[in-house]
Amino acid sequence: MKLIKQLIALATVAIATSATAAAPAEAPDALVKRISADVIDTAKADKDIQAGNQKKVMDLVESKILPHVDFQRMTQLAAGRAWRDATPEQQKQLSNEFRTLLIFTYSGALSQIKNETVEFKPLRAAPEDKEVEVRSQVNVARGEPVTLNYRLAQSPTGWKIFDINVLGAWLVETYKGTFASEINKSGIDGLIKTLAERNKKLAAKPLAKPIK
Numbered sequence: 001m002k003l004i005k006q007l008i009a010l011a012t013v014a015i016a017t018s019a020t021a022a023a024p025a026e027a028p029d030a031l032v033k034r035i036s037a038d039v040i041d042t043a044k045a046d047k048d049i050q051a052g053n054q055k056k057v058m059d060l061v062e063s064k065i066l067p068h069v070d071f072q073r074m075t076q077l078a079a080g081r082a083w084r085d086a087t088p089e090q091q092k093q094l095s096n097e098f099r100t101l102l103i104f105t106y107s108g109a110l111s112q113i114k115n116e117t118v119e120f121k122p123l124r125a126a127p128e129d130k131e132v133e134v135r136s137q138v139n140v141a142r143g144e145p146v147t148l149n150y151r152l153a154q155s156p157t158g159w160k161i162f163d164i165n166v167l168g169a170w171l172v173e174t175y176k177g178t179f180a181s182e183i184n185k186s187g188i189d190g191l192i193k194t195l196a197e198r199n200k201k202l203a204a205k206p207l208a209k210p211i212k
Contacts, residue, residue, distance in 0.1 A: 028152045028159040029123040029134050036118055039064045044114070057107045065106060070153065070160040071099040077162070078175040079183070079191075086188045094188065097195035098175075104202040115141045118148075130154045 026034075039060070043049050048056045075095040076083045083091065121135040131153045137145040149165035164171045182191040 026158075027123065028125075028132050028154075029120060031159060032134055032136075032150075033120055040116075040118070054107065058103065061103050061107050066099075066103075068158070068160055069102075070155070070162045071095055071102070073153070073160075073162040074098065074102075074172055077172045078179050079188075080176060080180060082179075082183045082188060090188045090192065093192045094195070097192055097199060100199045101195055101202075104199065119145070132159075 042060060042064075046056065046060075049060065072091075072095045075091075075098045078098065079086070079094065086094065117139045119137050119139060121137070123132065123134060125132040131151065134150045134152060136148050136150075138148055139145050146167065147165075150161050151163040151165075151170075152159045152161050162172075179191055182194050186193075
């Protein structure tokens with residue numbers, strides 16, 4: 001589980017943005033390569049982050065990662081057909097809770113980053129493509145490299161990620177089963193409540209201690 005969280009964090013920081021992000025016309029793989037090093041280096045060099053300082057890690061996630069993640073689309077895909085039946089308010093609440101859950105996941109994993117590096121593969125996409133898949137691998141200190149892929153879509157504000165493949169499994173597909181089970185049992189409101197309760201528990205816990 002710790003390894004999966006680390007890989008999710010590395011996949012996410014690879015599409016993080018900075019306050020001086022380039023124009024939307026920049027190719028998605030070029031954007032990823034240019035800014036990933038900054039975020040990973042920050043996580044590695046900051047002693048507070050390495051020590052699990054929750055506020056500092058959360059601030060890093062908020063400022064560097066969130067602007068390039070399309071949480072609403074991720075939530076819509078994970079909720080499946082139930083999304084269309086939900087009211088606008090339910091959709092908003094569900095997106096917010098799912099966003100918060102992923103923030104805690106990424107924050108806990110960022111404090112675990114040590115000597116891993118990310119290597120990107122050549123982009124296979126045409127200039128007119130509005131959705132692309134950026135492929136990469138994580139080189140770990142011990143063991144074989146791990147393949148990671150990202151799905152990004154072009155938006156008016158630039159490329160945004162809406163799914164991540166970790167260890168051969170797409171993140172949205174992984175959550176889809178959990179969401180469907182909860183929706184079938186207690187509806188959209190039940191899913192929102194379950195996520196909210198889980199987020200409260202995560203908020204009360206300190207971040208995981210870094211791996212030695």
